[in-house]
Amino acid sequence: MWNDARVVLAKDLAVEWRSHVALRQVLPFVFTVVLLFAFGLDRVLVNDPLVSGDTVPVAYVAPGVFWLAVLFSAVMLVQRSISSELDDGAWDQLRLWGLDPAGVFVGKAAAVALQLLAIEVLLGGVVCVAFGVSVPSSPGAWLLIVTVMVLATIALSAVASCYAALSAGIRVRETLLPVLLLPITVPLLLASVQAWQGALTAETAAGWAWVRVDAVFAVVYVAVGVLAYGALMEE
């Protein structure tokens, strides 16, 4: 399985290296999403000294905007990941190679996860600048931020890869995939946002409690993907 996963991972990363879709399309899109949120929410944030009245600390808003942008980028990345397989019968060739479906799943999900992690690192900087977030100084807060980032990315890549394969043979997959995928990610979004809010407001203990949801989600969907990807590939 691991050898097959490595082959598929290398192939998907090579496709991205040559096409630069994540770099030239997904990244500008999520940056724009974050900036649009910043424009749309300017009157409710407290980082502007000219604004008074009912305001919300940016530490509560910024994690929500960040993880929503990550969800949108995950949808785009898996759509790209599966559409490249559907051209010229590549998906059928992948099946004919006799690769272990679990290996194909792990490879494709890992490729999406690595691209997503790279986007998240850059996106984090944009969110801090756009929303004026004070970066935490304690190592505990940073450990929480990084743990959530890794777990949520694994979970999101796994579930998104499963749904991308499920919608692979469908003509309307571009519109169907977000409809199927986004409701499933609600617990992941909730847990990641709450955990990051804990990290940014120095309530790390409360934040760590939410890491369990990210971890369970990641374990469940990696397991489902490993077990069911053979049937999903038949689609």
Add this chain to the structure above:
Amino acid sequence: MSPSTNQPPQAEGRRSRLVRDRQTISWLLGASAFVLLALVSVLAITTPAPDYVQGEASRLIYVHPATAWVSYAAFATNVVCALLWLWPRTRKIGWDHAAGAAAHIGVFFVSMTFVLGAIWGRGTWGTFFRLRDARMASTLVLLLMYLGVVTLRQLPSSPTSRARRTALGSLLAFVNVPIVHFSVLWWDTLHQGPTLAKPEKPSIDGMPLATMLLSFVAFTVLFSWLMIHRTRIERWNDALLGDDLDTAITARQAEGRVARSGIPA
């Protein structure tokens, strides 16, 4: 061609007996559901309101928890049928029909639970909807997830492809149900705790308790009856898919013959 045309008389007899038995069971379930629901309606109106503080709105306890129970039962039925289809030894198209039926019924009842809950919430908390409530949020997410499963099922495809998609979509959605439930429970809730399922004495007793329990029985019987008929519709839809073109061509040719003979169609 009818499936029974070339069958021996014994098989034909067994088949017609089976159809008759199914019709009898369906009729009995339908009649029982009607009588039980009528009884629940009368009792729900005539017994005193179960909660003094909530007043008349608390009568929704005779409908709202039962519809929620049916939606959970439908989604559980859906995933069991999906797994039975996925397992090669038990794979039969009938499991797919039942899985599709359960998904449709589940979506209907979870929508009903949501609407009834909103009406109750308006009467009790002064708001139709509050996202930051564990059960409202989880019900909404459940509805959205299974709307996806139903959408997936309705896309044009061969019965086998549709069955695989439904089964896998159901499985992917169902494993998320406990995660959604516990994550939003930790988040926040306005809801009251369990009324019946708790270690100490239930919060209601006497006639209100009996009426509430009867509502669970009535809605479960209704669910069984709906399952039989919705599964039948799924089977008919497949039969129609197979015969659709032939039927349409025959009908069109008949119209043509009528037109040529000068008789108005």
